[in-house]
Amino acid sequence: MSDNSISEGPVDVLIIGAGASGAAVAWSLADTRMKIVCLEQGDWMNPTDYATNKTDWEVHQYSKLNIDPNVRGLETDYPINNDESPINVVNFNGVGGSTILYAAHFPRLHPSDFKVKTLDGVAADWPISYDTLEPYFAQNDRMMGVSGLAGDPMYPPKQPPLPPIPLGLVGETVARGYNKLGWHWWPSDSAIISQPYEGRDKCLNLGPCMTGCSQGGKSSTDITYWPEAIRMGVELRTRCRVREVTVNESGMADGVIYYDADGNEVHQKAEVVVMACNGVGTPRILLNSTSEQFPNGLANSSGMVGKNLMFHPVGFAQGRFEEHLDSHKGPQGCCILSKEFYETDESRGYVRGYNMQITRGTGPFSTALQGYASGTIPWGPGHHDAFQKQFDHVAAIGILCEDLPEEHNTVTLDPELVDSDGIPSPKINYTMSENSRKMLEHGLARAEEALRAAGAVEVTSGGPVQAAGWHLLGTARMGDDPATSVVNNWGRSHDVKNLFIVDGSIFVTSGGLNPTSTIQALALYIADTMKKNLANLFD
Amino acid sequence: MSDLIATDNLLNEAQKAIFEALVDTLVPAGEDELMPSASEVDVLSYIVDSAPDFAPQLAAIVDSFNDEFVSSGEERRVQLVQEFEQAQPELFGGLLFHTYARYYQDARVLEGIGLTAGPPFPRGNTVEAGDLSLLDPVMEKSHGYRKVAGVSSDLR
Numbered sequence: 250m251s252d253n254s255i256s257e258g259p260v261d262v263l264i265i266g267a268g269a270s271g272a273a274v275a276w277s278l279a280d281t282r283m284k285i286v287c288l289e290q291g292d293w294m295n296p297t298d299y300a301t302n303k304t305d306w307e308v309h310q311y312s313k314l315n316i317d318p319n320v321r322g323l324e325t326d327y328p329i330n331n332d333e334s335p336i337n338v339v340n341f342n343g344v345g346g347s348t349i350l351y352a353a354h355f356p357r358l359h360p361s362d363f364k365v366k367t368l369d370g371v372a373a374d375w376p377i378s379y380d381t382l383e384p385y386f387a388q389n390d391r392m393m394g395v396s397g398l399a400g401d402p403m404y405p406p407k408q409p410p411l412p413p414i415p416l417g418l419v420g421e422t423v424a425r426g427y428n429k430l431g432w433h434w435w436p437s438d439s440a441i442i443s444q445p446y447e448g449r450d451k452c453l454n455l456g457p458c459m460t461g462c463s464q465g466g467k468s469s470t471d472i473t474y475w476p477e478a479i480r481m482g483v484e485l486r487t488r489c490r491v492r493e494v495t496v497n498e499s500g501m502a503d504g505v506i507y508y509d510a511d512g513n514e515v516h517q518k519a520e521v522v523v524m525a526c527n528g529v530g531t532p533r534i535l536l537n538s539t540s541e542q543f544p545n546g547l548a549n550s551s552g553m554v555g556k557n558l559m560f561h562p563v564g565f566a567q568g569r570f571e572e573h574l575d576s577h578k579g580p581q582g583c584c585i586l587s588k589e590f591y592e593t594d595e596s597r598g599y600v601r602g603y604n605m606q607i608t609r610g611t612g613p614f615s616t617a618l619q620g621y622a623s624g625t626i627p628w629g630p631g632h633h634d635a636f637q638k639q640f641d642h643v644a645a646i647g648i649l650c651e652d653l654p655e656e657h658n659t660v661t662l663d664p665e666l667v668d669s670d671g672i673p674s675p676k677i678n679y680t681m682s683e684n685s686r687k688m689l690e691h692g693l694a695r696a697e698e699a700l701r702a703a704g705a706v707e708v709t710s711g712g713p714v715q716a717a718g719w720h721l722l723g724t725a726r727m728g729d730d731p732a733t734s735v736v737n738n739w740g741r742s743h744d745v746k747n748l749f750i751v752d753g754s755i756f757v758t759s760g761g762l763n764p765t766s767t768i769q770a771l772a773l774y775i776a777d778t779m780k781k782n783l784a785n786l787f788d
Numbered sequence: 789m790s791d792l793i794a795t796d797n798l799l800n801e802a803q804k805a806i807f808e809a810l811v812d813t814l815v816p817a818g819e820d821e822l823m824p825s826a827s828e829v830d831v832l833s834y835i836v837d838s839a840p841d842f843a844p845q846l847a848a849i850v851d852s853f854n855d856e857f858v859s860s861g862e863e864r865r866v867q868l869v870q871e872f873e874q875a876q877p878e879l880f881g882g883l884l885f886h887t888y889a890r891y892y893q894d895a896r897v898l899e900g901i902g903l904t905a906g907p908p909f910p911r912g913n914t915v916e917a918g919d920l921s922l923l924d925p926v927m928e929k930s931h932g933y934r935k936v937a938g939v940s941s942d943l944r
Contacts, residue, residue, distance in 0.1 A: 299909075301907055301908040301909040302907050302909050303907050304893050304905075304906060304907055305838070305889065305893050306893075306907055306908060307889070307892065307893070308838075308889050308893075311885075359933055359934065360933060360934070360935075360936045361933070361934040361935075361936055363936070364936050367936075367937075368934070368936070378936070379936070398920070400927070402926070402927070402932050402933070403932070403933045404933055405933065413920075415915040415916055415917045415918055416916070416917065416918025416919075416920075417915040417916055417918060418916065420918050421916075421918045421919060421922065424918075424922045424923075425922065427926075428922060428925050428926075431925070431929060433926055433929075434923075434926060435923070435926065436920075453908075453909065453910070453911075453912030453913065454912055454913040454914065454915045455908040455909055455912055455913065456908060456913065457908075463909035463910070464909060464910070464912070575913075575915065578913035578914070578915050579913065579915040592934045612892070613892040613897075613898070613901060613903070614888055614889055614891075614892035614893065617888045617891075617892060618884075618885065618888055621884065621888075628813075628814040628815065628869075628884060629813060629814065629816070629866050629869075630816060630862060630866065632814075632815055632816070633818045633819075633823055636901070637901070640901060641902075
């Protein structure tokens with residue numbers, strides 16, 4: 250800490266990160282009336298700045314609303330070294346975190362996902378079960394505003410609070426293909442409101458959810474949890490970038506050092522510190538929090554901080570249909586899904602499985618650009634004919650593979666790269682496993698089969714997609730054994746008893762689907778457990 | 789001296805002619821006359837206004853072609869642009885990106901492909917709810933989630 254550091258009086262709970270998990274934990278803890286402060290390195294978003302307010306709306310996804318922070322390059326971002334990974338980390342830094350630019354596809358992990366070792370003999374079991382999280386899944390669905398359809402036979406009973414978002418021609422067409430094959434499909438649970446809900450107006454089917462939602466129909470936490478948490482007394486400070494968690498002589502966390510918007514170094518004291526910075530941001534800060542007591546980084550006696558990084562390797566198959574499908578209309582990433590190949594069948598040559606996420610098409614600019622990249626729409630004399638055949642005539646299936654934890658897939662501190670405050674940047678070392686490769690290959694072949702069954706006249710596919718490292722999991726995993734895990738079964742550090750982690754870092758295994766619903770259910774569960782144990786929180 | 793980049797001083801007249809022929813080779817007018825060519829939607833001004841980092845590279849791009857390019861027939865121009873695409877993939881990629889970006893936000897173009905010009909919000913789109921009876925076969929088949937011993941959700 251420098252001599253010029255500003256010292257702020259202690260707060261009861263200090264949360265780092267205002268994204269999916271930070272918002273949920275702040276809201277849940279607010280009813281304790283403790284003094285709670287959340288530090289967020291980004292800004293509040295202004296919905297009028299989102300792309301769909303503008304004539305050049307499609308261009309923004311390639312610049313300041315790009316999902317890759319290295320492309321976006323905003324002052325509020327930190328650079329990430331992806332040189333040793335075939336998959337780039339993507340995220341967003343601001344109030345709402347990556348829910349600002351996510352697709353809002355919102356499935357829960359399955360009961361089997363928590364018991365992978367028991368069922369399939371690989372990786373490790375979680376120290377909690379689906380049952381543990383079930384009430385928090387439901388609470389989170391209500392808080393976020395989730396649309397879906399009850400009755401999916403691939404899950405225990407659940408009741409989304411809102412009816413499903415429209416299938417549209419894309420959903421109906423692909424569903425008919427699945428029916429021909431006798432495969433499972435179901436309308437996706439989506440964090441997008443299909444009807445007016447809690448003061449928000451319903452989705453307008455604008456299309457590109459991944460450049461922010463001008464309407465507010467997409468459930469990002471800046472418009473769901475945060476307004477309520479702030480009304481209940483939580484203080485949210487933006488433009489505060491945390492450098493490290495500090496500890497006292499007893500080895501307990503006693504606050505953090507952060508840089509404010511003016512570059513001032515501030516030491517914020519706290520009784521409890523909660524990490525909610527995602528599976529890359531959390532290990533980055535913990536590894537940067539070295540001291541005599543914790544020379545290898547905070548909460549890292551197991552050596553597991555930053556290890557076992559799991560993405561979900563993603564590939565896509567796209568089918569072109571003779572029929573007009575209105576493809577560019579409606580939430581791009583949310584339509585229907587299939588769990589036909591979600592569970593292990595060793596005859597396929599790999600263990601675990603994948604989700605098939607049916608996605609809609611893009612706007613005209615992206616159609617032309619992607620058509621050039623895939624060779625389906627040339628520039629030159631044939632451009633218009635090829636464009637007309639493709640635009641609004643496509644449906645796609647995303648294959649999202651379960652990645653298993655491997656210690657050599659890591660987040661470490663880059664020895665040279667730093668952010669604008671001089672804090673070391675994360676460096677990603679990741680190799681896609683043979684199991685994941687075989688799974689993706691299988692999935693793309695099945696996706697092509699489904700699209701052809703649905704009537705596609707031309708099908709292309711590819712993966713893994715490089716700019717698809719949305720799901721940042723496993724880098725501070727939970728477990729009962731302090732020798733092999735970072736936090737216990739309710740998110741408390743084994744080493745530092747007033748330090749909690751509530752983001753995707755604590756996933757033991759990744760499941761084969763979008764994790765935000767589970768991340769938030771975990772955050773609510775941990776917050777609730779903290780409240781139940783307030784009298785002996787550090788025992 | 790002004791340090792502003794403007795279309796007037798970015799390219800001279802001969803270079804502008806080459807630039808227009810170049811982008812028209814990438815996106816020619818439609819045969820049905822519904823679709824304009826790229827030069828008709830003024831890609832050059834768009835790049836100057838919206839892509840100031842890319843604009844200084846335009847001179848290098850057009851200087852890859854000579855005056856013959858403008859007077860050549862379509863087949864020859866396509867051949868020359870393909871050669872440029874192979875030799876300078878990054879420059880070509882940037883040019884194609886900005887040409888398409890401008891082209892597919894132009895009102896005439898959008899109307900030509902059946903869309904309404906302007907931003908999607910707040911107009912929005914109508915999407916049909918869809919036929920949920922398509923789920924009947926899914927419900928009839930004995931799909932089911934994988935059971936986990938000892939978890940009470942499996943007993944429901």
